[in-house]
Each structure stands twice: as C-alpha cells, then as structure tokens.
Amino acid sequence: MMFNRFFFNRGLWKQAFRQSAWLSVLYLLVLLLSILISLNMLNDSYKNQRFHFVVSYFAEIGAGWPNVAMLIISILMGLLLTRYMQNKASVDFFHSLPLKRVHLLTTHFAVGVIALTIPLWIIAIIAAILSRQFEYIDFTAMQVLEWTIATNVLSLLLFSLTVFVGICIGQTILQGIVVAILLTLTVAIPKVWNKHLDIYLFGYSSRNQQNLNEDWSPLFNIMNASAKIITTLETCLYLLIAIILIVLSYLFYKIRATEKTTHAVTFSYFNPLFRVGVMFCGALFTGALSVSFLNNWTPIAYIVGAIVSYVIAEMLIRKSWNIYHIKFVKGFLSHGIIVALMLYIPVSNYVHYEAEIPNAEEIAGVYEGGNLSYYLFENEGYVTFPRVIRPGVLSSDPDYIQLVRNLHMQIEQIRPKVDKLKQHTLDYKSVDIGYKLKDGSLMTRSYQVPSNAPEYQYYLTKIQESPSYKVAVYNLPSLDHVSKPIEIINRDREEHKIQISDKNDIKELTQLIKKEKLSIVNPDASLPYSSLYFSIESDLISYKTSQYYDWNASYKPLAIWLKTKGYWDQIITKPEDLNAIIVVRDHRTKTEKDTTSEQSLFTDSYRTDKEFVANDKKMMGKLLDASENVFDYNNTSYYLKLKFKDGTITYRPLANSQVTSELSKVLPE
Secondary structure, eight states, X not given: OHHHHSTTOHHHHHHXXXXXXXXXXXXXXXXXXXXXXXXXXXXXXXXXXXXXEEOSSGGGTTTTHHHHHHHHHHHHHHHHHTGGGGOHHHHHHHHHSSSOHHHHHHHHHHHHHHHHHHHHHHHHHHHHHHTTTOTTEXXXXXXXXXXXXXXXXXXXXXXXXXXXXXXXXXXXXXXXXHHHHHHHHHHHHHHHHHHHHHXXXXXXXXXXXXXXXXXXXXXXXXXXXTTSOOOHHHHHHHHHHHHHHHHHHHHHHHHOOGGGTTOSSSOGGGHHHHHHHHHHHHHHHHHHHTHHHHGGGHHHHHHHHHHHHHHHHHHHHHTSSOOOSHHHHHHHHHHHHHHHHXXXXXXXXXXXXXXXXXXXXXXXXXXXXXXXXXHTEEEETTEEEEEEEOTTOSBOOHHHHHHHHHHHHHHHHSOOOOOTTTTTSTTEEEEEEEEEETTSOEEEEEEEEEXXXXXXXXXXXHHHTSHHHHHHHTTGGGGGSOOSOEEEEETTSTTOXXXXXXXXXXXXXXXXXXXXXXXXXXXXXXXXEESEEEEEEOTTSSSOOEEEEEOOTTOHHHHHHHHHTTOHHHHSOOGGGEEEEEEEEOOOOHHHHHHSOGGGGGSTTTOOSOOEEEOSHXXXXXXXXXXXXXXXXXXXXXXXXXXXXXXXXXXXXXXXXXXXXXXXXXXXX
C-alpha cells in the first residue's frame, strides 16, 4: 500500500505511458525513416563520384525532418501529459488521490523524458553501428553522439517549457499557442528590438553582428540545424534553462489553485506581467516594423500596437468581450507607462550611447568602411563568428585612428538627416566604425550620411586616401597567405578560366594585386564591371571560401605581368575570338536600367535607328580595350553585344568617358 502512495504508483505510471507511448513510437518511426533513408540515398548517389560525402555534423542527415519531428513531438508530449491540469474533473480526480503533487508531476515529467529519450538513443546506437557500413559516406560515432546529446537537450527544453506553461495557463489550446509564441519570440524579438534601436538610437545598426541576434534561439537552431552546428555552450545553456524550468514547475505546481483550472492565467499575480509582456511585444512589433511605410509617424504605430495588444490581453484574462470600464483605462495607463519606459530608456541620453567616442589612447585598433559585418568579421552562411575579427583589418596607425575619430566627431556634431525610406539607396553612404579598445572590448557605430554632403566629404576623403583604409576594404592581409592555385576568370565567358599554380607566380601576382589596390585613389569608386577577375582562397580566412578581385585595366604593371608570363593570351577576349561586335546607344533612365536587361536594348522595343557593327579586328580590338572596365553603370552610354565564333553571345557596358575621339565618330548617337 505504501508503495502505491509514492513516486512509483503503478496505475499512475501505466496511465501516463498509455498517453505518451504512441507519440514515442511515432517519433521513433520518423527518425528511422528520415535518417536511415537519407543515409542510404546519399550512399547511392555518391557511388559514381570521385569523392565520398563527408558529414560535417550529423544534423545534416535527414533534410531537417528529425528536427521538425523533435520540435512537434516534444511540445505534443508536454500538452498530453499536462492535459489533466486543464480539465476541472481530471484535476479534481488526480488531486484527490493519496499522492502529493510532487509525485504527480515527477511521474509525468519522468514519463515524458523517457518517451522522448528512448527513440533518440535507439537511432543513435543504430547510426553509430552503421557508421562503418556506408561505403561512400564518412561520419563518426562521435558526431552521432554530439548530435544525440544536443537533440536530447533541446527536446528536454521544449518539453519542460510546455509543462511549465501548462502549469501557468489553464487551457490546453492556449497553452500550445503560448508555447509557439514564446519560441517564435526568441527569433523575432532580437530582430525587432534591433530594428527599434536602429530607428531611435543614433549610430546603432541592426546589421551589426555584435548586437543581440537570434543565433541563441532554440527555434532558430532547430530550423537551421542542418546548416548551423549547435555549440557546446548553447547545449549547456539550453540544459540550464530546462533545469530552471523544471524547478519552477515544481514550485508553481505546488501552489497552483485548483479553482483556477480553465482560466487563461492560473496565477493572478502573473496578470500584470502578462499584460505588460503582451503590450511590449505588440508595441515593439507594430512600431519597429511600420518604419518602412510610416517613416516619421512611427510613434503612432507604437501607441496603436500597445492599445490593441492590451485589449487582447485583457480579453484573454477576463474571458469576456466586456472589458471596457474605468479600470480598463487606469490599467492601460499604468501598464502603458511601464512599457513606454521599457522602450524609451534604452534609446535615451541616459545610456550615453550616441555621444560616446573613445579617446585615442584607449584605442588599440580601428576600422572604418561600409558593411562592417562583412568586412570586419568572419562569416560563413548561418555559421557566424561574431567575435572573430579578420586578421590585419584593424589599423593601429595613430594618424589613421585620429582621422577616424575626426570623422566620428563630425558626424556626432552635425547629425545627418536621413530619409528612412531612402537610406539604403545611392543617395546615402554607409559609414561603419569599429574601435578595438585596449581593454579587449569592441565598440561599433554605423551611420548613413548623404553621399555628396560637403560637411563630411573632407573627412571621408582623408580616410579613403589612407593605405589603412584600402587594406581593410580589400582585405589585403589575406593575400600574403595564399597556398592554393589562383583562378583568373573571363567575365565574358565564366566557364573560360585558367589556374596559376606555380608558387612564385602566385606570390608575384598577389603582390601586384596588393600594389594595384593600394594605388587606387578612391576605393569607393568600385568597379561594377571588369572583363577579368581573380578568384583567391586565403589560408588566413578560417572558413574556406574565395575572395574576388577585379582587374583594373588602368594599372598597367598587372597586364604587363600577365603578358610576360603567357597568361594574357590564354584568358583575355581577343578580336580573333569574335565574329562581330554590335554597339547600340543606351538611352534608358536609371529606373529602366534597374528593371530591364541589357538584352532588351537589342530588341525592337528599345532598338534605335542606328547601330554600329564592327567586323574588322582593328575596330573590335579598340572596342574591347575601351570596355575592359566600367566604373559607373548609371553613366553607361553604350552597350556592346559580343558575338563569339563558338556561338556564345555576351554583353559589355561602355561608358561615354571611355569613348575615344576615333570611336565617337562611328558609334551611334
């Protein structure tokens, strides 16, 4: 009799297992089908390949289905095993048993964890055993173990979250909705919060990877598990959160009032927190997301969002449409003040964010340029390394540090007026600044300034003329660590490429590219078009991807070197390769250039009365030389249609500034 009164009451365990066993079996079947079928298909597809499929992390297997199954079944398991808490008759029955609440909750927690864990470890054992059986797939038992532990911890987190929400919420449907909302918020809140700060905090940028981001979100990691490995730190964090939720579940279940069953919120002292949370999210989402179409009217969107969300929260708490009374107004005002402070204080002058400029003696290195997230930090798809700075990009030159500080102080003193609807167009220039301080911290600021504003142009020009700026923008330190062959690619025909594998040639070429980039007067006048470019993979970059450097025809030493080494004739487009070049005038407006292709210029709808056809080698050579580089697409005056002897047709822009007096006599007007 005593045995039945404590943790191992047979009837209670049997009832809990009957509820959850079918979900556990379903989970096992989904894992078996998705993982084993995926392994077999991969193995078959690589039979005729030169290389094996090397698994980077086991979550790649299964096309994401194991993660989706884990997400759904973990939540369903929590909903099923807490179903008795949401029904008046069931909760009265269970609480009338000679069992303490801690025994009830322990039984359901234990059954849920067992039901979620066993299928996962069965698959792990099978996959580990078969790791040597697949001839064309390379993965290890350790990779399987790492995936199993991470997945197990995530399922425990989802299950414990669902149980905790079930204790605090008195309706099963609402419980599921709240769990889904909470998980979604872990992805959405960082995005909209960054957007909120971007709107109201001068110098803040939502593009900056140093900010709060969704990488830590369990939902983000689950949905991107096949592309982003779950780190040991994240696994430990999830386990810690799961343990905290379990402890809180015991504490709250012990004091949960039976009469609150079926209520939206079972603890009345949670009501203010619930209202504030719903109001905060509603105001934040409507305000931050409305900036793209409301611009200066964004504060009104915050207010509307707060009102609507407060009404929804009040209806859920009272389970009634009849909520409009004097207490409603008082409640809205009191909760609204709290939400307003939560939104205002982080962007107010009290945080001293906007005016903070470090002293020169505090700075160890500095970066200035556009797109700080790309140029300063190393990235690889979903696998981001927000704290890893590209080697050699930060400059410790005191003169350059002072130049950047001067620009920063000028922007802070004369704040540019930015049209939020146009800030990412050519009318504005991105100015991203990063300070690596001597205490090891990193301070970043991002601004948008008018492209031709004289109050900033002097300071920007001084910076852009500095070698330190060019080193960062072109990532030149990486060119000193190249061991793999360099590809030279002809943009007229991308499949036409050559490789330079000689070590001495690689060293000479990379040094010439560095000199060419350092000789550029204005690095911001980039090359939108170049007939040749170099694809280089550097050992200095932790993720293995190529960097691309366009060939600048105005830098003669590089062309001379290519000719001397015999690479020039192998890769450049020559008149001998062509049957003809057709030239037409480009009369399109800037808007038309954004919406129409260059091919349309040679159709009846855009064709002018005149077109020039070059058939002789001399004239084709002059046209090719003139169109090797284009610095500004918006000032393109002509388009060339290159007709190769092998039937290939490609197009080149030709700017009016590159048209010689001889060409101007024959080209169409």
